[in-house]
Amino acid sequence: MIIADHPAPAALREISGHGAFLETNARPALDSQVRFHHPEAGMIDARVLSVSHDGIRIGFAGDSSAVAFALAAITSDMTQG
Numbered sequence: 001m002i003i004a005d006h007p008a009p010a011a012l013r014e015i016s017g018h019g020a021f022l023e024t025n026a027r028p029a030l031d032s033q034v035r036f037h038h039p040e041a042g043m044i045d046a047r048v049l050s051v052s053h054d055g056i057r058i059g060f061a062g063d064s065s066a067v068a069f070a071l072a073a074i075t076s077d078m079t080q081g
Contacts, residue, residue, distance in 0.1 A: 002056070003035040004028035004048075010055070012038065015074060017067035019049065019059040027051055034058060040076035044069045 002010040008026035015021075020036065028034055028048050036058060037043045044066065046058035060066035 001037045002026050002028075002058075003037060004032065010036070012073060012077065013055065015070045017060065017070045018062045019046065019057060020070075020073075021055055021057050023055040026056065028056065038069070038073045038076070041069050041072035 002008050002022055002024055004026055005028065006026075008024055010022040010024035010026065013021045013023050022036065028051075030048055030051060032048050034046050034048060035043055036046050044060060046060055048056055049059045050057040060069070
């Protein structure tokens with residue numbers, strides 16, 4: 001889920017310690033602050049880097065907590081299925 005002006009569903013397409021691409025219908029403004037909530041990894045603050053027809057790219061701080069968030073999201077997504 002992406003939380004900008006209003007919460008909106010989002011599917012994680014790719015993620016790293018520096019950011020993620022989310023497939024979503026939400027279209028927050030470029031450079032706006034948002035929160036990304038992953039059901040297993042928790043929540044992280046991010047900034048909107050780009051908006052496209054199928055989603056948004058968000059950027060994280062790139063610090064150790066962002067890397068831990070990304071690893072938790074990847075691990076969770078790999079064990080589901």
